Amino acid sequence: MSMTMAEKILARAAGLKETEAGTIVMANIDVAMTHDLTGPLSVNSFQKIGVEKVWDPEKIVVLFDHQVPADSLEAAQNHIFMREFVEKQEINNFYDVNEGVCHQVLPEKGHVIPGEVIVGTDSHTCTHGALGAFATGIGSTDMAMVFATGKLWFKVPETIKFDIEGELGKHVYSKDVILDIIGQIGADGATYQACEFGGETTRNMSISERMALCNMAIEMGGKTGMVEVDEKTRNYLKGRTNKSYEVFQTDEDAESLSTMYVDVSDLEPQVACPHNVDNVKPVGEVEGTPIDQVFLGSCTNGRLEDLRVAAKIMKGKQVSSKVRMLVIPASREIYRQALDEGLMNIFVDSGALVCNPCCGPCLGGHVGLLGPGEVSLSTSNRNFKGRQGSPEAEVYLSSAAVAAASAIRGEIADPR
Ligand SMILES: CC(C)[C@H](C(=O)O)[C@@H](O)C(=O)O
Ligand code: SF4
Numbered sequence: 466m467s468m469t470m471a472e473k474i475l476a477r478a479a480g481l482k483e484t485e486a487g488t489i490v491m492a493n494i495d496v497a498m499t500h501d502l503t504g505p506l507s508v509n510s511f512q513k514i515g516v517e518k519v520w521d522p523e524k525i526v527v528l529f530d531h532q533v534p535a536d537s538l539e540a541a542q543n544h545i546f547m548r549e550f551v552e553k554q555e556i557n558n559f560y561d562v563n564e565g566v567c568h569q570v571l572p573e574k575g576h577v578i579p580g581e582v583i584v585g586t587d588s589h590t591c592t593h594g595a596l597g598a599f600a601t602g603i604g605s606t607d608m609a610m611v612f613a614t615g616k617l618w619f620k621v622p623e624t625i626k627f628d629i630e631g632e633l634g635k636h637v638y639s640k641d642v643i644l645d646i647i648g649q650i651g652a653d654g655a656t657y658q659a660c661e662f663g664g665e666t667t668r669n670m671s672i673s674e675r676m677a678l679c680n681m682a683i684e685m686g687g688k689t690g691m692v693e694v695d696e697k698t699r700n701y702l703k704g705r706t707n708k709s710y711e712v713f714q715t716d717e718d719a720e721s722l723s724t725m726y727v728d729v730s731d732l733e734p735q736v737a738c739p740h741n742v743d744n745v746k747p748v749g750e751v752e753g754t755p756i757d758q759v760f761l762g763s764c765t766n767g768r769l770e771d772l773r774v775a776a777k778i779m780k781g782k783q784v785s786s787k788v789r790m791l792v793i794p795a796s797r798e799i800y801r802q803a804l805d806e807g808l809m810n811i812f813v814d815s816g817a818l819v820c821n822p823c824c825g826p827c828l829g830g831h832v833g834l835l836g837p838g839e840v841s842l843s844t845s846n847r848n849f850k851g852r853q854g855s856p857e858a859e860v861y862l863s864s865a866a867v868a869a870a871s872a873i874r875g876e877i878a879d880p881r
Contacts (some may be wrong), residue, residue, distance in 0.1 A: 467718045468484070472486065474598070477713070481848040487620055488620070490618065493582070493615060494570075498525075498576075498586070499526075500527070500585075500586065504527060505594035507606075525612070527556055528564065532830055565823065566763065568764035569795035572676070575702070577593045579694045587605070590602040591679055592676050596698055596701065596702070600689055601689045624721060624723070630729070637734055638774070648743055660677070660685070660689065662690065671770060686848055735859050736862065739848055740859070742847060751861065751877050752878060755787070758788065759789070759791070759843070760841060761872075767796075772799065772808050774869065775866070778869040783815055785872065785876075788872050790872040791832070792809075793823060800822055818833075820833075828852060842872030848861065
């Protein structure tokens with residue numbers, strides 16, 4: 466039977482020869498991730514079940530990233546609570562306040578393996594599909610069941626394949642591609658679909674760029690984002706994991722597969738305007754919009770390549786006196802590499818603030834919140850009302866290049 470990558474992975478995880486979209490399967494979970502914000506809810510629910518020990522401590526990853534270091538008494542208490550859980554359950558895969566954002570740290574540390582089923586109590590867990598896994602966000606009570614049994618049921622999703630073709634122009638990146646797609650099909654355009662990104666353009670993208678695509682699958686309602694494993698994937702995994710893995714590919718004649726053709730050859734830098742991710746416009750239409758803050762970071766665009774692009778634009782220039790710019794590398798590894806490459810000097814010399822790897826102001830829970838009436842340009846993935854602080858603030862989303870150019874200009878600017 467012809468199947469999609471998502472169907473094949475879920476069938477494998479459920480111990481079945483085959484399955485098809487719409488079927489309910491009970492899958493064995495390969496990796497279960499929780500963090501400082503949703504972890505306490507998951508652990509509370511787990512404790513209510515009354516099971517003493519988690520099913521397999523080696524398959525659980527606990528990481529602190531949303532409020533690190535603790536910015537409130539509540540956050541500090543959450544951290545204490547989770548550290549106690551980790552110790553009691555003998556969970557070795559524990560990353561405290563110093564590693565960075567879960568969706569960057571998990572792949573870096575070799576927890577993301579092609580063909581595996583990864584669940585996390587965070588909606589952007591779909592990012593990990595960039596390495597050919599089936600990865601999805603789940604609720605905290607679902608996670609409690611995973612902790613107890615190692616299993617979770619799924620309705621097998623249909624797949625929408627984005628066949629992305631064309632060469633990206635100067636200062637046009639995967640962020641612009643995904644914003645364009647979301648703008649076209651809307652915030653519910655791929656509801657409960659496995660969003661598979663393919664085509665020549667995707668194949669030419671780095672793993673970081675593919676992660677940015679998959680990261681935002683949830684912003685169009687997707688169950689997960691995925692990219693087929695290739696040489697780049699294998700190279701990325703080298704040195705990060707010794708685990709052998711199975712590679713699954715979508716059969717072109719799979720029944721539950723639909724395809725959307727996306728031509729990006731004339732694509733301009735894109736910006737998502739307040740207050741919805743699908744309110745997307747070419748940068749030219751919003752050029753000149755005054756901004757108060759620029760946030761370069763997050764699990765969407767806080768990677769080394771993003772920092773490089775921004776540093777190149779900002780080198781020798783000053784951040785506008787009207788703007789606060791926050792640079793937050795997505796992980797310690799990225800931070801370290803950026804230091805080695807001299808990128809941090811460029812940011813600091815330009816007047817930007819460099820913070821420790823964390824989610825930062827992305828969801829308004831930590832450093833750099835916006836006040837009423839303020840406008841932010843952010844490389845993250847959501848711009849909902851109140852997302853980065855005050856409900857009376859406005860958030861625009863863009864690539865790192867648009868963010869850097871705008872920080873210098875003091876208003877939304879075209880990096881070209
Ligand atoms: C805190 C967490 C539940 C949340 C998510 O699930 O995505 C956050 O990471 C976000 O980006 O909004
Ligand atoms: S960086 Fe933002 S989107 Fe990503 S996990 Fe953190 S809060 Fe969520």
